[in-house]
Structure formats: structure tokens, C-alpha cells
Amino acid sequence: MLLTIPDILTKAQVAECRKLMGQAEWVDGNITSGHQSALAKNNTQLPEESEVARSLGEFIQDALSMSLLFISAALPLKVFPPLFNRYECGQAFGTHVDNAIRQLRGTNFRIRSDLSATLFLSEPEDYEGGVLTIEDTYGTQEVKLPAGSMILYPASSLHHVTPVTRGTRVSSFFWIQSMVRNDAHRTLLFQLDNAIQKLTADRGGKDPEVISLTGVYHNLLRMWADSG
Ligand code: NI
Numbered sequence: 001m002l003l004t005i006p007d008i009l010t011k012a013q014v015a016e017c018r019k020l021m022g023q024a025e026w027v028d029g030n031i032t033s034g035h036q037s038a039l040a041k042n043n044t045q046l047p048e049e050s051e052v053a054r055s056l057g058e059f060i061q062d063a064l065s066m067s068l069l070f071i072s073a074a075l076p077l078k079v080f081p082p083l084f085n086r087y088e089c090g091q092a093f094g095t096h097v098d099n100a101i102r103q104l105r106g107t108n109f110r111i112r113s114d115l116s117a118t119l120f121l122s123e124p125e126d127y128e129g130g131v132l133t134i135e136d137t138y139g140t141q142e143v144k145l146p147a148g149s150m151i152l153y154p155a156s157s158l159h160h161v162t163p164v165t166r167g168t169r170v171s172s173f174f175w176i177q178s179m180v181r182n183d184a185h186r187t188l189l190f191q192l193d194n195a196i197q198k199l200t201a202d203r204g205g206k207d208p209e210v211i212s213l214t215g216v217y218h219n220l221l222r223m224w225a226d227s228g
Pocket of ligand 1: 096098
């Protein structure tokens with residue numbers, strides 16, 4: 001499932017992030033790449049252990065924890081601390097698949113990447129190119145979102161970022177280990193949750209079918225989830 005989550009950050013929050021990032025030191029993006037990715041990648045990143053990256057990452061994680069849409073779609077067990085990249089004119093990231101396992105350097109924190117996320121921090125009109133292109137079972141998807149909005153997609157997808165031909169593209173990217181490993185199961189739970197929310201709004205939470213379907217949702221979650 002490919003899902004756009006609008007307005008994870010407000011425009012004011014994006015501006016605050018960009019201000020801090022503008023004062024930070026950027027380094028070659030290949031420090032976080034796997035071997036194959038390193039061959040394809042040409043961008044810069046905030047060093048992951050830097051104070052700026054860490055505090056901006058915590059800020060984004062707080063925003064994620066308040067997004068009901070994110071929680072319903074991702075059913076997150078663990079979120080890798082967000083990283084930050086920047087593409088300037090001529091820079092791109094060729095086709096690759098993200099590493100299956102991510103370990104936070106110098107710690108025991110390790111996740112299986114079930115979902116990849118990109119949170120856009122530049123407005124689409126501020127750069128040309130820089131399109132996140134994701135190959136999934138429905139074909140090729142081209143993603144370029146307003147600043148503050150995020151795309152969530154299966155980490156198993158091949159994807160690339162087309163060359164930036166004008167301006168600068170800045171974003172945050174990270175991975176999620178879901179309580180529900182299987183993408184098809186997670187998608188069904190998301191669809192069911194959406195339908196229950198709508199039904200609840202129409203009929204109220206005491207409606208017998210709402211109660212029954214809520215039971216089905218939780219029993220499917222019990223069947224498929226791994227909570228730690
Ligand atoms: Ni990637």
C-alpha cells in the first residue's frame with residue numbers, strides 16, 4: 001500500500017525545521033547506504049548522530065505519534081530515528097531497494113524495515129525534478145508532495161529519486177517496523193479500520209454491527225500482530 005499522509009507538519013513547523021537544517025553541517029549521503037545503494041546515491045545528509053538531526057528527528061516522531069492516519073496505516077512497532085537528506089542541482093538517487101535491517105550505529109536498536117517513509121520539507125515549486133519514483137504492484141508511482149506531507153510505502157519496493165534540475169530538495173526519510181509484517185494483512189486492517197470509523201460516525205459506537213466489526217478488527221490484529 002502506498003499512502004499519502006498530508007500535513008504531518010504545519011508550514012510553520014516546516015519553516016522551523018528548515019531554519020535549523022540551514023545552519024547545520026551536511027555530509028556525503030553514502031554514510032547510511034548499503035553497498036548497492038552507495039553506487040546509486042548522490043546527495044548530502046545531516047550526520048545521524050548530530051544534535052540537529054536528533055532533535056529534529058524527535059520532533060517528527062512526536063508529530064507521527066499524533067497522526068491517527070499514520071498509526072492506523074503503519075501499525076508501528078518501532079520507528080527508526082528520522083534522517084535528513086538534501087539534493088541540489090544534478091543530484092539524484094538511482095534505483096535501489098532499502099536495506100531490510102537497520103541498526104542505529106553504536107546502539108542495540110535494530111529494526112526490520114517493513115515500511116519506508118519520506119516526509120517532504122521543500123515545496124514542489126521550489127525545485128524541478130527530484131521526483132520520488134516507486135515501483136509497486138500497481139505500476140510506477142511518481143511522488144512529489146507539499147512540504148509537511150509524507151508518503152508511506154512498502155520498503156520492499158524498488159524506488160529512485162530523479163535528478164534535481166533546479167533548486168534544492170530537502171526531506172526526512174526513515175523506516176518503520178510494523179506490528180503487522182505482511183503488507184496485505186496491514187492493508188486489510190487499514191481498510192477495515194477506515195470503514196469502521198465511517199460506520200461509527202454514521203451509526204454511533206453502540207450500533208451492534210459497529211461492535212461486531214470492531215471485534216473482527218481486533219481479532220484479526222491479534223491473529224496477525226507481533227507486539228514486540
Ligand atoms: Ni531508498
